[in-house]
Amino acid sequence: MQEDIIERIVLKTIDIPPLPPVAMKVMGLIHDDHASLNALEEIISRDQGFSTRLLRIANSPYYGRDRKIENISQAIMLIGFETLKSLVIATSIRDLHRRFGVFEQKLWEHSLGVALCGSLVAIITNLATPDEALVCGIVHDVGKTVINNTLPEIYIKIYDKVYKEGKSVKDVEDEVLGFNHTIIGNLIAKKWKLPEKMEMVITYHHDYPYPTHEDPAFADICNIIRVSDQICLKLGIGVKDPIDIPIDYESLGITEDALNELIGLFKIKFDDQKDFLLS
Known part of the structure; x- marks a missing residue:
């Protein structure tokens, strides 16, 4: 009951944003056992800002790779679906900064x-x-x-x-x-x-x-x-x-x-x- 009251107070004051559309689509595909790598690549590539950031992260010092990752397909194969899901969420957080x-x-x-x-x-x-x-x-x-x-x-x-x-x-x-x-x-x-x-x-x-x-x-x-x-x-x-x-x-x-x-x-x-x- 107390949680419901707090939530009503919050929602009167704060605008809780939705997950960005590209993120919703990517998360949906990641959870789909029948989704193909090509479908995932296509959705990501449509959003230039997200795809650019994904490539930057895949090539970042954090991952310390010897070779340059040049396209989304390579990035997905390199970092894997689980890490990609995390990066989708991280990118969405960055995009909240209006x-x-x-x-x-x-x-x-x-x-x-x-x-x-x-x-x-x-x-x-x-x-x-x-x-x-x-x-x-x-x-x-x-x-x-x-x-x-x-x-x-x-x-x-x-x-x-x-x-x-x-x-x-x-x-x-x-x-x-x-x-x-x-x-x-x-x-x-x-x-x-x-x-x-x-x-x-x-x-x-x-x-x-x-x-x-x-x-x-x-x-x-x-x-x-x-x-x-x-x-x-x-x-x-x-x-x-x-x-x-x-x-x-x-x-x-x-x-x-x-x-x-x-x-x-x-x-x-x-x-x-x-x-x-x-x-």
């Missing part, structure tokens, strides 16, 4: 930072695959993007209040709006029919311990993104948080030395790839 000023760039930069950091955490902890951590990092703050799209003047004031009063973004969102970006993100995940794993990360990336009433299979990936978020906030990647949140590395079973090594590697990789990823 405006792309300094603030929007900072929101996007933070999501990319958490994505890249999460993939490194996944490697050293072996608690998730790097690809799933990458896309979960990209989508974790989708609620912020949608709030900013709908209420840009109010959202800037929310961040002003965050800095002036030294509170968390989530707490100030609750104070000003009566809901926060994790609630918005949860509604988006349901509307887009995102995989449950992504829905849980979007909803619980600030929560620890992971809620006992949810499927424990998603606890590790939520924790990876939570700690990666803390690392990026500590390093000031993207929109800064005035609260000095400690990095809860022990919850991942890693040592302080391992954390420092991870942060050093992350800084190098992010500096190397951020211009590529942000463009």
Whole structure:
């Protein structure tokens, strides 16, 4: 009942966008056992913006391939259907930025930072695959993007209040709006029919311990993104948080030395790839 009330309040205030048409078609084909590679290639190729981004990602330093991927068919064969599904979702998140000023760039930069950091955490902890951590990092703050799209003047004031009063973004969102970006993100995940794993990360990336009433299979990936978020906030990647949140590395079973090594590697990789990823 309480969830229904919150949802009604949210939907009166916030415009929950649909999944972009090309993304809906691609996701539908990926789930179709009888879909052909040619059909998938044709749909992607019709959207020049999406196909260009897909080729850029397939040729990015993240995938570290020796040969250049020159067409959509090669890209699909290289990265596989599961990774393609993640990239479709990631591209859709990027397309939500109706405006792309300094603030929007900072929101996007933070999501990319958490994505890249999460993939490194996944490697050293072996608690998730790097690809799933990458896309979960990209989508974790989708609620912020949608709030900013709908209420840009109010959202800037929310961040002003965050800095002036030294509170968390989530707490100030609750104070000003009566809901926060994790609630918005949860509604988006349901509307887009995102995989449950992504829905849980979007909803619980600030929560620890992971809620006992949810499927424990998603606890590790939520924790990876939570700690990666803390690392990026500590390093000031993207929109800064005035609260000095400690990095809860022990919850991942890693040592302080391992954390420092991870942060050093992350800084190098992010500096190397951020211009590529942000463009």
